[in-house]
Amino acid sequence: MLSDLATRAAARWPQRTAVVCAGRAVTFAELRDAADAAAGELRRAGLTRGCRVVVALSDPASVLALLLATAATGAVHVLAEPELPGYAAQHLLADAAPDCVLADESSPLAAAARAQDLPVRQILPFSVPGRPDPPAPATAPIPSDPVSILYTSGSTGRPKGVVSTHANVLFCVRAIARRLRLTPDDVIGCVLPLTFDYGLYQLYLGLYSGAAVALGRGVEAGPGLARFLLRHEVTVLPSVPGLTWSLCRLAERQTRRPPLRMLTNTGAAMSPQLADRVRAAFPGIDVVAMYGLTECKRVSILLPEEWRRRPGSVGRPLDDTEVLVLCPDSGRILPPGEEGELVVRGPHLTRGYWGDPELTAHRFRRVGPAQETMLFTGDRGRVDAEGYVYVSGRDDDVYKANGFRVSAVEIALAAEDVPGVEKAHCLPARADRPARLAVVSSRPAEEIRRELTERIEWFKVPDHIQVLAALPLKPNGKTDTAALQALLTGGPA
Template identity: 45%
Template sequence: MRHLHDLLGHQAGLTPDAPAVEAADGRYTYRELRLAAEAVASLLVRRGAKEGDRVLLHGAGSGALAAAVYGCSRAGLVGVPMHPGIRPAQLAHIVQDCTPALALVDPALSDLHQDSGVPVLPLTMPVGPVPGPRLPEPGADPARPAALIYTSGSTGAPKAVVSPHAPMLFAVRAIAERLGYRADDTVFCPLPFSFDYGLYQLLLSTFAGARLVLPSAVDSGPRLLAALTGSAATVLPLVPTMAAALVRLIDRAGAPPPGLRLVTSTGAAFSEPLTDALLGALPGTRLALMYGLTECKRVSVLTPEERAHRPGSVGRPLSGTQVLVVDPEGAEVRPGDEGEIIVRGPHLMAGYWLSEELTAARFARRPDGTAELRTGDFGWMDREGFLYVRGRTDDIYKQNGFRVGAIEVECAALAVPGVTEAAVLPPSGDRPACLFLVTGRTRAEFLRDLNDRLEQYKVPPMVSILPELPVTAHGKTDRGRLAELAGGHR
């Protein structure tokens, strides 16, 4: 396989009548999804898109969006998935940054694109093949981009990770080897395709021949438990904030969804208390914890069988992946010693779109010409090759003259009974470090128990209790919003 759409073509040849995607716009077999992708590709080419052009893909999870992902690949175009709730300023930045030739947009969102200057086509499921000669297969250059994946932009304007076909396909195969999605699985994906974790659920499901369910926004939130049960889901990818919400929903309902065999998580640290709570709420369900970055998709997976013996680990590196832990001079440290995490392998993406300086800073070139990714995360590896992530290099801060890790403080807070969520903001300017909590306990009660788990000099001077932590469109903790709240709590 050379292209993303080869995943679909191969599976449609094997199981043409098997269910592929189910969403609000309908249910589609693998044969129907392949025909729709061909129709999308023909439409884009007829509207003037040329190989290598960027195409915005803007809409909620749907069969039409899945067809558009594969259709862009089939036409040799670069798909740019966007969150359905993107703000006008972010849209304007992306349009200026990647200069798309066309935009496939859900009709309900078309007003947002009126002033973008980009020709808009409706993101709807084609009703039949587009007449005309069959499109030639796109060029087979493995370095040709398949997608631009924009990061959340929590620390500035969103930047696009250039994601070629070859690294994406390698990542699909390596992740599938470790997770073991099956043809009889129903993968319930509440994550948007603008989040690469969500996009890869489409690719992994296609690779396995599984059925992918793309729920509505309501079914991804308050009705998550009911939607899971109704879909007969067997696999659920989520992030920690979603896991905490699911635990609360199950506790209220008094019964878990039947048939759920596997939960996966990435995107943020999954604390041991949350792990215990989720597995307690989902008896018989297996949990695979993963570590990765958009710049290389996935680094490691901790399988359910390994978790009992490696608490706190994010698992072993994927097959074909090399992970090193290095000191500030770039020398590899001994097992057990902390340092920055470096990743090498065929799944490294091609850098950042139109940003040579940033690419050079993160994607270093070795003497033999191969690339390695400086993750910006720090941690350590044990002698058996299991990786432990302690946090980002910019999450380390000084307090009372001592070095403190935000992740360490969060984990200690989450270990206090009654605390369901915790997030630390390192100090900034005149503002000291701040710890935000979701708990039914009082601040005094919490601090009393925290002092039994964390040295006093590491306890943040500011502790604030919230009804819930704010989250980004991708379900991660919104640290920009927390910074605003911290400014109001001085």
């Protein structure tokens, strides 16, 4: 079970630091005890196997303890930001229909829950007094039971809840930690939101490997990033391209460097230019490219020693995982090197989308003679003869320009190859609007256009190129495409 991660970590490294946040360090033993105490409180509150519990506290260490506690009871946790805006909070609560909400009493999410007549409790795991546990439940959870519903933010539409089992999560944690070669001497610095699965899994990776996890929020994800990394002597930084650009700019202005040995990247493609800039700013650092989706957490990892031999690749699939490439028209499996839709099979495929059987049936389909369920990612790419995966874009990033199919991701990466361009994002053309390219640069748009024609075919260069001071970002570090669209068209951003 997921809660076993804390039990085993406390047995192996009881006095080592598990989590550091808000100036407080929590050991593995303290975390296990807090999770056990919180599980007792949840059972006394009547929560049992299969109940849904929204967890939305401002203290990250308490969040982790409550996630472990709900897992131990067999309940299904739904992780949410306590400051989630009203409209989004109402949607999440109405969609998840939780049996209980664990939130800070004064938080907006707690107010939204009360407005829907949902029970709200505030359990502070590290303050729960020791009391005898209630009787054990008649049926304990098993690995194939759901353990979490994680809402993922798509570029359009409402967030959808992805249902994961204990077995899904534990497989991913083991496979990722082994591939990254994490050790008890590592300090993972996480400034990403815990509601972003990339951020959340850093806590689980720390429990599995014995590494400490230093958690930062707010200014520590911006101007204070370098100080945060130095203060906690961070060795491993999970990052996204926007955060990595900021890190490089900050590092280039300072003489002291944190002891970073590895930077991992996912969420968006990292350009070769950005990877080289990281290596220049932190000599000897390992840069690790990864590819994944919330629907299966992680698909593949490119090890640092493979970068030069496999430029543009996101690595080979995890152990016990296979990536197939299917022809979008015929559905047949394509041979190595040919491009089509990437389809994933393996033990980490989640159950699908909460309360949406139609979308689940569309993305999780039965394929082949054995009718095995596989995840149709919606991403386009290819797999070479040695099994390395290359992602060229998403189906919804593809559009027609001058009669040719064009990938918005390809255009953005080409723009980031132009000297003086720090970041770029291309909004694909739609029936009601042309393609638009936004770049963060000190150079004028026409210079960037001329340089682009030297890197990609003329018909791929968008007619509309706009230079911005910065790209609008979501809390998880990805480009906020809705805000960018409004900004580029003169609407409210």
